[in-house]
């Protein structure tokens with residue numbers, strides 16, 4: 001038996017260490033972001049002259065103003081929002097229905113389909129660029145946002161499907177059977193009982209696909225040549241010129257590009273909190 | 284309320300036959316208990332009635348209409364799941380009213396129905412809670428309530444009490460029976476607990492290996508089991524079985540055990556000399572006797588289990604364990620040899636080959652109904 005005081009001390013020490021370690025990890029993970037922010041507000045003339053400092057002696061919003069008013073960046077940005085948003089939406093819809101089927105039904109060829117989906121994930125993307133270009137070109141889908149959305153959706157569906165399947169697997173079958181007995185068709189039971197319980201899973205999938213599409217560079221670079229259909233990762237490259245890299249503007253653009261991703265996660269974070277199904281079945 | 288007729292219903296999963304032709308007529312308002320060991324196909328049969336599992340062949344009719352191809356939602360039956368399957372994102376009231384709401388019942392009617400059932404089950408204080416804020420017993424009640432609110436044609440229960448502790452289970456058992464008397468609804472109740480089966484059923488359906496072994500009232504099944512499986516499955520402590528060879532002499536019939544011990548029995552018609560038979564005697568039908576009174580056999584005392592009201596004496600007879608139930612509190616020494624006698628009117632004789640019971644000509648009951 002330890003005295004209450006002693007155990008409280010131990011508890012404090014335990015939680016202290018706990019938070020210290022989390023803080024250390026967060027600092028480690030966020031430091032590059034901090035640096036991004038720092039460089040973006042550093043005036044160009046002192047970027048190289050001041051040496052490595054944690055915070056510049058002067059700060060400026062010039063880089064932001066330039067990026068927002070005089071570059072194509074807002075346009076790239078909109079393109080990225082459209083591409084990532086639709087990719088996330090389509091992928092999630094497809095993954096939700098496919099994942100549900102995988103989780104609940106036994107059907108012929110299921111193994112084959114699963115195997116095929118896994119195989120698609122094994123190829124290095126570089127190998128696929130040429131054939132995909134050859135397929136999309138005659139369809140008029142190169143140099144277009146639609147083409148990018150289709151390609152991104154196709155590439156994200158397998159993983160998203162397996163992710164969704166694991167969420168559906170976590171929801172007891174009894175629930176939709178009870179709903180079907182209560183008077184739902186299977187689809188209604190899916191929509192009214194299962195989907196609400198899978199919101200955390202859908203949110204996670206949305207977030208995952210959105211960020212994947214948001215930061216994709218390879219296809220965006222290869223399938224799109226015109227400025228009008230470029231996404232922001234491609235746009236970032238335009239700050240690299242023959243004569244040097246405009247770090248300040250590039251970082252400012254980078255900070256701006258973080259905003260939608262952050263906003264998106266803020267939006268879905270309340271669904272990311274798990275445990276909604278607790279109490280459905282025993283225990 | 285409706286009757287349920289099951290005609291030659293079969294179920295296979297691919298090459299695996301799970302149910303081999305079930306025939307069962309359930310009367311309107313009857314409380315039927317399906318009982319059997321794990322994996323015998325009770326849940327499968329129940330789910331076929333519910334429409335959650337396809338019928339491989341045969342017919343299931345509810346209220347005279349064959350429902351083989353009807354979706355669960357069109358069968359108008361309610362089911363209580365072992366896991367309760369409450370909708371976690373709905374309150375207790377919403378859970379209970381879900382089916383009525385789907386039927387576009389007027390809101391006042393729905394809440395009146397919920398209040399009424401909540402009153403019966405003592406759930407009034409919990410109506411606005413979510414399932415996760417309920418205890419296991421309360422969840423069980425909500426699951427019952429959700430079924431009752433609908434006033435369906437029939438209730439299906441799949442081991443609804445198996446997640447409760449012993450005391451609560453006993454309490455709910457009585458409560459479900461009372462509810463049934465009050466609502467008079469046709470009910471099919473699945474359990475592997477033979478005590479639940481005995482205490483709750485109007486009629487018990489004993490299943491084994493996808494085959495209905497016997498259908499009958501609890502006492503019919505207890506007193507006149509159709510075969511060794513039913514005899515061993517129903518009753519606790521379980522029936523004792525001794526197998527041997529039939530010997531018919533001028534004095535009567537006797538079962539000769541492996542070691543030569545001879546147990547006299549009242550012969551059913553048509554037993555023949557040398558036939559392999561199994562004698563079944565419930566623990567309460569074996570007496571510990573003083574030397575030389577009735578025809579008795581010697582046995583060695585292994586263990587004595589006092590249970591307050593009664594005592595269970597474990598003995599060894601001809602190398603086989605035998606349990607004896609007695610209301611007396613016998614003062615026996617472990618390893619001592621005692622004389623035991625079988626109550627010949629009550630012991631059963633089974634054919635060892637077919638495992639079927641061989642009824643005596645002058646049994647105190649009418650012929651089998653199964």
Ligand SMILES: Nc1ncnc2c1ncn2[C@@H]1O[C@H](COP(=O)(O)OP(=O)(O)OP(=O)(O)O)[C@@H](O)[C@H]1O
Nearest residue numbers: 296299301319320321322323324325326327328475
């Ligand atoms: N999808 C399936 N594929 C193959 N066999 C199955 C399937 N579902 C059930 N079975 C088999 O059917 C048999 C009956 O199962 P069922 O669930 O009806 O048993 P039960 O009597 O309810 O048992 P318990 O008391 O354990 O619930 C079991 O042997 C089981 O292995």
Ligand SMILES: [Mg+2]
Nearest residue numbers: 325326327441
């Ligand atoms: Mg079962």
